[in-house]
Amino acid sequence: MSRAEKRKQELERIIFIGRTFEEYMQMFDLELQELKGKSILDCPAGACSFTAIGSRQGLNITACDIAYDHPVDDLERKGLQDTEHAMETMERAKDIFIWDFYENVQGLGKHRHQALHDCVKDMRENSERYVAATLPKLPFEESQFDLVLSAHFLFMYGDRLDYAFHRETIRELLRVTAGELRIFPLVDLTGTRYEHLDRLVAELQEEGLQTEERRVPYEFLQNANSMLCIRKR
């Protein structure tokens, strides 16, 4: 298989979908004012517009994802395909979701398209903000960021990513933050709490880290309404 074919196959395995800045602020219960002056990492950031829109508002954000290794045009094409596919699936599964925020599937689609559009535009204009990396390893210095955000990756795919991968990834995300790591949500794709969460929290506390499970003002998938905050003392 040629290198180009191999890369195409790799891209096929990635689902390139994103959330908007607005969704991130709610998912992580953030206020713009508290983010000013902080160095922030979104990882994995996918097609999210948190970096693009936040930077426009004067925030210092870096986005990181395995997908950023691919050309922007390919990512945009894949993102459009994945968003269309997700909306079709959503029509059939809409009963396990709470629609207060988006109102309907069309409203959800608008958010996903807006996020993708703003993300790829910013990737073209400010490529230095988008760093390719494959967890559980990150190409950043120790304590390079004040705040690290990680959404819809850890805990959600507990059936595919084992506990050792979760521990290694969290250790790495903590290595690159001087302050705090926030992970959202705490449930898998069916809305069931991550089965090893209590064990994980106990281990983190034993290592001297402060942990807090906090309710957030965002709930779309039923039960996906809390984040885990892990702070270095």
Ligand SMILES: C[S@@+](CC[C@H](N)C(=O)[O-])C[C@H]1O[C@@H](n2cnc3c(N)ncnc32)[C@H](O)[C@@H]1O
């Ligand atoms: C479901 S998306 C979540 C993106 C975003 N945080 C959000 O909330 O919409 C999961 C992301 O994880 C990325 N990913 C999967 N495996 C990865 C790995 N080993 N290292 C870095 N990123 C990875 C994918 O490319 C994808 O963009």
